[in-house]
Amino acid sequence: MTISPALATPRPSGFFAKAYSAFGVLLLLELFAQFYFIAAAVIPIAAPLTVAFPPDYASYNTFSALHGLNGTLLIPATILILILLSFTARHPWKTTLFTALILLLLILQFALALIGFQHSELAPIVGLHGLNALLIVGIALRLTWQRWAF
Ligand code: HEM
Numbered sequence: 001m002t003i004s005p006a007l008a009t010p011r012p013s014g015f016f017a018k019a020y021s022a023f024g025v026l027l028l029l030e031l032f033a034q035f036y037f038i039a040a041a042v043i044p045i046a047a048p049l050t051v052a053f054p055p056d057y058a059s060y061n062t063f064s065a066l067h068g069l070n071g072t073l074l075i076p077a078t079i080l081i082l083i084l085l086s087f088t089a090r091h092p093w094k095t096t097l098f099t100a101l102i103l104l105l106l107i108l109q110f111a112l113a114l115i116g117f118q119h120s121e122l123a124p125i126v127g128l129h130g131l132n133a134l135l136i137v138g139i140a141l142r143l144t145w146q147r148w149a150f
Contacts (some may be wrong), residue, residue: 016089017149023085024144027078031137032068036074037067073111079103091147098143105136 041063045055052085079102086096109132116126 012089012091012147014089014149016085017091017147019142020082020085020089020091020147021149023078023082024140024147025084026073027140028137028144030075030078030139031133033070034067034133037063037070041067048108050113057147071106071113076103076106081105086147089147090147095147098139100141102136102139105132105139108132109136 041060045057045060047053047055057066076094077131078098082099083096085102109129112126112129112132115122
């Protein structure tokens, strides 16, 4: 029977390792909120029954602003703290590298949104914003699971 490397290696402990875990959970919550905000923003205005039920753009403005603020302020700040914590917790360099990769993918996420704002003809490329979101969540989940310190 083979044991997963995440289980075979001793669990990191100490203040910084615990802080890395806590911020990992915070990042996951922020990422899940992104899915929630954008669904709450877009579904009411994308519904095909707009004649019977005129869309409420006020709720679009609120929820897309929350998506924008979370994605451009809270999430990058949390990732930067995670990168610092991964150094101070003395996690393996691979963990630091993958944490930094999330930041790179977030920059790509922002770039894809900006392209979408200006070039509607590039919609098939802009749609990668949805797939890249899944990649970001996948890496964040794996890192939080692998470096769990509680
Ligand atoms: C990891 C999760 C996600 C992150 C970090 C993220 C991040 C971002 C960022 C930084 C922006 C630009 C905001 C601005 O300049 O105001 C944006 C815009 C947008 N994103 Fe996402 N996003 C995520 C998931 C998704 C998903 C799953 C969808 C839908 C499938 C989506 C749809 C949109 C739309 C429609 C916009 C333009 C509207 C707006 O400004 O809020 N996003 N996103």
